[in-house]
Amino acid sequence: MWLALAVPGAAQAAPAIEHWVQPSGARVHLVQTAALPMLDVQIDLDAGSRRDPAPQAGLAQTTAALLRAGVQAHGERAALDENALAEAWADLGAQFSASATRDRLSLRLRTLTQPDLLQATQDLLAQQLAAPAFAAPVWQRERQRWVARWQQGQTEPEVLAEQLLHAAVYGAHPYGQQARPETWAAIEAEHARAFWQRHAQACSARVTLVGAISRERADALVRELLAGWQGHGCTALPPVPEVQALAQGRLIEQPFAVAQTQILIGQPGLARRDPDFLAFMVANQILGGSGFSSRLMQEVRERRGLTYDIHSRFVPGRHAGAFVVATTTQPQRAAQALALVQEEIRRFVADGPTQAEMEHAQAALINGFGLRLDSNRELLQEVAALAWHDLPLDDLQTWGARVAALERAQVHRALQRVLQPERMVTVVFGGPAP
Numbered sequence: 001m002w003l004a005l006a007v008p009g010a011a012q013a014a015p016a017i018e019h020w021v022q023p024s025g026a027r028v029h030l031v032q033t034a035a036l037p038m039l040d041v042q043i044d045l046d047a048g049s050r051r052d053p054a055p056q057a058g059l060a061q062t063t064a065a066l067l068r069a070g071v072q073a074h075g076e077r078a079a080l081d082e083n084a085l086a087e088a089w090a091d092l093g094a095q096f097s098a099s100a101t102r103d104r105l106s107l108r109l110r111t112l113t114q115p116d117l118l119q120a121t122q123d124l125l126a127q128q129l130a131a132p133a134f135a136a137p138v139w140q141r142e143r144q145r146w147v148a149r150w151q152q153g154q155t156e157p158e159v160l161a162e163q164l165l166h167a168a169v170y171g172a173h174p175y176g177q178q179a180r181p182e183t184w185a186a187i188e189a190e191h192a193r194a195f196w197q198r199h200a201q202a203c204s205a206r207v208t209l210v211g212a213i214s215r216e217r218a219d220a221l222v223r224e225l226l227a228g229w230q231g232h233g234c235t236a237l238p239p240v241p242e243v244q245a246l247a248q249g250r251l252i253e254q255p256f257a258v259a260q261t262q263i264l265i266g267q268p269g270l271a272r273r274d275p276d277f278l279a280f281m282v283a284n285q286i287l288g289g290s291g292f293s294s295r296l297m298q299e300v301r302e303r304r305g306l307t308y309d310i311h312s313r314f315v316p317g318r319h320a321g322a323f324v325v326a327t328t329t330q331p332q333r334a335a336q337a338l339a340l341v342q343e344e345i346r347r348f349v350a351d352g353p354t355q356a357e358m359e360h361a362q363a364a365l366i367n368g369f370g371l372r373l374d375s376n377r378e379l380l381q382e383v384a385a386l387a388w389h390d391l392p393l394d395d396l397q398t399w400g401a402r403v404a405a406l407e408r409a410q411v412h413r414a415l416q417r418v419l420q421p422e423r424m425v426t427v428v429f430g431g432p433a434p
Contacts (some may be wrong), residue, residue: 028209038376045205061179077127096128134196139189157262157430206388258431261334286361289312294311296327309328310341383396
């Protein structure tokens with residue numbers, strides 16, 4: 001009964017989402033909120049790092065960085081260099097950012113909705129999206145900074161261990177590409193401009209708006225923001241292959257003088273639209289995603305004191321994101337900790353969760369759901385993800401009820417389908433050379 005009582009609260013917290021498709025093909029999702037005179041906008045493009053040419057890994061992130069580095073003259077609006085553009089945004093009291101993940105390049109705007117201010121913000125962003133400068137001197141400076149950060153990262157065990165796992169889990173799939181000095185050296189500002197013109201297409205854009213704005217004003221805003229992309233055309237991008245399952249297990253041991261050995265165990269997980277997504281989320285919550293109540297934390301830390309922290313995670317995208325168990329321990333206890341973690345994974349996959357674990361995990365996920373929707377910015381993130389993955393409009397409203405309805409057998413089947421304990425990659429980073 002206590003679990004069922006948690007569901008209505010989650011349903012009430014979920015928003016009403018309006019959706020329509022503009023003549024350009026842009027798909028718009030709107031949540032109207034009247035609490036604050038603010039508007040958050042996110043434009044998502046199929047221009048994440050999975051679209052990088054392998055010799056130019058990092059091109060999507062370069063493009064996102066240069067979108068903030070000045071604009072050319074456009075229409076009656078004058079050109080602005082990097083500093084002038086930053087000042088223009090500060091004068092409006094608005095915020096613009098651009099970032100690239102594996103799947104998408106995301107453009108975000110936060111502004112007040114006073115009519116004059118909203119119009120000025122719209123005009124500035126429309127210029128920025130239509131005529132980014134892609135200034136070569138800015139990229140030369142940023143490239144040096146990125147290389148310096150990369151070099152610093154090569155001294156950090158957790159970074160090196162993640163790189164080894166990432167490469168082994170994904171292999172030749174675009175998810176496995178990793179930017180490094182030689183790939184940045186192959187990128188020039190003009191490459192970013194060409195990447196932008198190929199991928200910034202209104203016909204494939206997903207636009208999400210959350211805030212105090214009517215549907216009519218939102219529709220006009222989106223039309224104006226994307227108007228400058230008309231010359232980019234509408235070219236279908238080639239499909240990206242799926243992540244392949246691992247054929248066999250692999251152990252990667254890397255000696256390194258450290259106080260704590262890094263242990264990572266991973267494999268391809270599943271895509272966001274996979275029908276087992278929610279069942280596997282509950283399974284991950286039980287195994288290592290729920291902090292001190294998780295199986296791994298109880299077995300490895302609480303009962304044996306082999307680590308301070310251990311957790312499991314998976315980040316699904318349009319393709320199967322990696323499932324990872326991560327922990328650190330003293331080098332002399334690494335073999336013991338590794339064997340224990342591997343055995344616990346095997347036992348969990350073989351036996352599945354208990355009913356008590358199921359109820360605890362379901363309640364925790366449902367009761368925590370409202371925290372994912374408690375601000376416009378967080379709500380924007382959730383609705384944008386819904387739009388990106390082409391999920392049903394009622395996905396957020398029904399999320400709690402669907403989690404509550406999961407049965408132990410469903411979760412166990414998902415576990416056995418996704419996790420392959422004997423075919424995982426294991427990275428043990430740190431400890432003396434053999």
